[in-house]
Amino acid sequence: MKKTILLFISLIALILGSYAQDRVEARLDSVKIMLGDQVGFNVSVFANDDAKITFPVYKNTQEIASGVEVVETKDDTLNTSDGIKQYIRTYFLTSWNEGSYEVPSLSVKVNGKIFRTNSIPFKVETLKLDTLQQEQIQPEKDVMDNPFQWSEWLPLVGWLLLVVLCITGIIYLYRRMKDNNPIFPNIRFVKKVLPHEKAMSEIEQIKKEQLTRSEDQKTYYTRLTDTLRTYLEARYGFNAKEMTSEEIIDELRKDDSQTKIKELRQLFETADLVKFAKYSVLDDENDMYLSDVVKFIDETKLEEEVVEKVGEDLTEEEKRNNRSLRMSKLLIIILSIIVVIILAYMGWQVYQLLL
Secondary structure, three states, X not given: OHHHHHHHHHHHHHHHHHHXXXXXXXXXXXXXXXXXXXXXXXXXXXXXXXXXXXXOOOOOOOEEEOOEEEEEEXXXXXXXXXXXXXXXXXXXXXXXXXXXXXXXXXXXXXXXEEEEOOOEEEEEEOOOOOHHHHHHOOOOOOOOOOOOOHHHHHXXXXXXXXXXXXHHHHHHHHHHHHHOOOOOOOEEEEEEOOHHHHHHHHHXXXXXXXXXXXXXXXXXXXXXXXXXXXXXXXXXXXXXXXXOHHHHHHHHOOOOOHHHHHHHHHHHHHHHHHXXXXXXXXXXXXXXXXXXXXXXXXHHOOOOOEEEXXXXXXXXXXXXXXXXXXXXXXXXXXXHHHHHHHHXXXXXXXHHHHO
16 A cells, blocks of 8 residues: 555656646846837747647737737747756837837647746837927038048149140150051962962973973973972972982882882983983873872872962161051050040049049
């Protein structure tokens, strides 16, 4: 019987302890505010981590009491020294009418149990005027104009004189440029004839003159090899006109295949025999060597288009004029930039002075 009574008492203490740890408190940051000011109404719940809490909900500008509006709501959580958490909801309140008000009692639900806060009174005041001393109340004064001071404007006058000097210099340089000759002479651009085009044009002329059928084979082979040497010099950059046949072959061996070199070697050997040993060649061989040259040119030609600039040579006096004109043009650009910068700075300074 004694054990039963002790167990019953312990169970009751445990139940009461579980309820006792849940509590709700409410406080107002201030009981007196000025008209239109805000005051914080803090509702705190002390409970365990897993507590289910339901605070009253108010929208912004909704009245919590007659004449008292909720401006904003903010939530926060703190840890207490005894391990219980403090859940805080702050209602920021305001009122637009002077008088005495009361924050009503709010219902907060904690783990299914309803807790009610205390109602808290507060007062809204406005600025009090001393009607006995109304003569001391003065109307709002107008903004006073700053007095004109030459010391503030003199630097701008100096900058303005500098601008005038720069503009005078620009006009002077421009007139000098206008009186002199143009900076650049008349220049025209012409399309440069490519090496293979020039060579093929010469070969067409050889065909047109029917030198392959001519009895003057020396002229034919001289024309054909000279055309080939001119092409090689323009195409590969070595002095083929002043080189022997063997030297040309050695240069070509660096770039071309043995088949091409072999064909050209036969052409040069035959041409040397015709020109210096009075060797006679059949017409079919003449055609073959001509075809070999055409084939070689076609396989080694460069299709790059070249444009060259053609202009008249300038005299020393014209060159000096050009240098003078270029210098004048550079000075005009520099002075123009200086004028723009100074005018921008002056505009900013005038704006600051007129404020």
